[in-house]
Amino acid sequence: MVHVAKKCVICARLTSDFSYGVDCCSACKMFFRRHVVAEAQLKPCLSGNQACAKDFLAGCQFCRFHKCLQSGMTLEPLVPKLPFEELFEIFSDFVRYRNRILSDYYPSDPDLKVSTILFFKKLKYKQRNDLIPMTISSWIYISSIATIEFMKKLPFIYLAKSSDQLILVKSSFIKVSSFSAAFRAYSSDQNALSFPDGSDVLPFTPEVKLFQLDTVSRISKFSALLDLSETGQILVSTYQSVYSNALFEYCMETYEKFGPCRYTELLSLINLAEKHLEDVNNYFVILQLHGMDFLIPELVKEGINLI
Numbered sequence: 001m002v003h004v005a006k007k008c009v010i011c012a013r014l015t016s017d018f019s020y021g022v023d024c025c026s027a028c029k030m031f032f033r034r035h036v037v038a039e040a041q042l043k044p045c046l047s048g049n050q051a052c053a054k055d056f057l058a059g060c061q062f063c064r065f066h067k068c069l070q071s072g073m074t075l076e077p078l079v080p081k082l083p084f085e086e087l088f089e090i091f092s093d094f095v096r097y098r099n100r101i102l103s104d105y106y107p108s109d110p111d112l113k114v115s116t117i118l119f120f121k122k123l124k125y126k127q128r129n130d131l132i133p134m135t136i137s138s139w140i141y142i143s144s145i146a147t148i149e150f151m152k153k154l155p156f157i158y159l160a161k162s163s164d165q166l167i168l169v170k171s172s173f174i175k176v177s178s179f180s181a182a183f184r185a186y187s188s189d190q191n192a193l194s195f196p197d198g199s200d201v202l203p204f205t206p207e208v209k210l211f212q213l214d215t216v217s218r219i220s221k222f223s224a225l226l227d228l229s230e231t232g233q234i235l236v237s238t239y240q241s242v243y244s245n246a247l248f249e250y251c252m253e254t255y256e257k258f259g260p261c262r263y264t265e266l267l268s269l270i271n272l273a274e275k276h277l278e279d280v281n282n283y284f285v286i287l288q289l290h291g292m293d294f295l296i297p298e299l300v301k302e303g304i305n306l307i
């Protein structure tokens with residue numbers, strides 16, 4: 001058989017290989033595989049603009065990876081398909097990490113932005129002193145930070161371009177944070193959301209219980225992602241499909257013939273998360289109207305379209 005040399009669609013070196021759906025050299029193939037299978041973090045873009053030229057690609061891990069995605073290399077078959085128990089264990093670790101920040105720490109910087117939390121490798125925290133009373137603002141602030149730190153550990157976030165990371169995180173950290181609070185309330189048999197010290201998340205409208213316990217789940221799905229770049233959409237849809245498959249597998253094994261029904265029920269919670277975000281939005285608009293917007297940290301405003 002005669003192999004006709006073609007150009008690698010990523011780095012333009014001559015190659016006769018065809019892997020993951022495209023003509024690519026073995027170096028690019030290995031590179032892509034390593035980062036997806038081993039979930040190895042990418043080094044930041046060398047030129048900083050996340051658009052390095054072709055002849056620069058071999059040196060810039062970040063742009064080379066995105067070029068692989070853009071060129072049509074198939075991602076999903078390479079994403080490790082862990083049994084759901086293992087996947088849940090990894091997620092539980094992330095959640096424990098989030099809860100540790102939430103219960104014991106406070107950032108040295110009282111005015112962090114979403115971008116600072118996302119792009120600074122290591123934020124500075126100080127141990128929280130139990131004697132210092134937490135207010136609603138400080139709880140909202142630390143819950144948001146802990147949630148964004150948690151989200152940074154997910155592959156479709158850390159592999160994405162900075163602009164996509166911002167879109168993904170800003171559009172969902174309030175929802176993810178609410179789900180976590182709902183789950184905590186559910187686990188400790190409370191009938192409404194509260195902060196870890198037991199204080200009400202909505203102290204000014206105690207009569208309005210915006211949340212019902214059956215809204216609880218840790219599933220989150222991202223919406224309104226039309227602004228994502230091509231590679232951002234590939235990353236999100238691929239990992240979403242991997243996670244949904246694991247959830248479906250879990251439902252089938254746990255609920256047997258009721259598995260598909262349970263799966264649909266769980267997915268319907270996504271609508272509740274959307275509705276909840278709307279309620280949170282309205283609540284903060286009311287605070288603003290009453291001149292109480294000092295209670296809303298700037299960071300949180302980034303997640304609820306108030307700026």
Ligand SMILES: [Zn+2]
Pocket residue numbers: 008009010011012013024025026027028029
């Ligand atoms: Zn190549």
Ligand SMILES: [Zn+2]
Pocket residue numbers: 045046047048049050051052060062063064
């Ligand atoms: Zn680059």
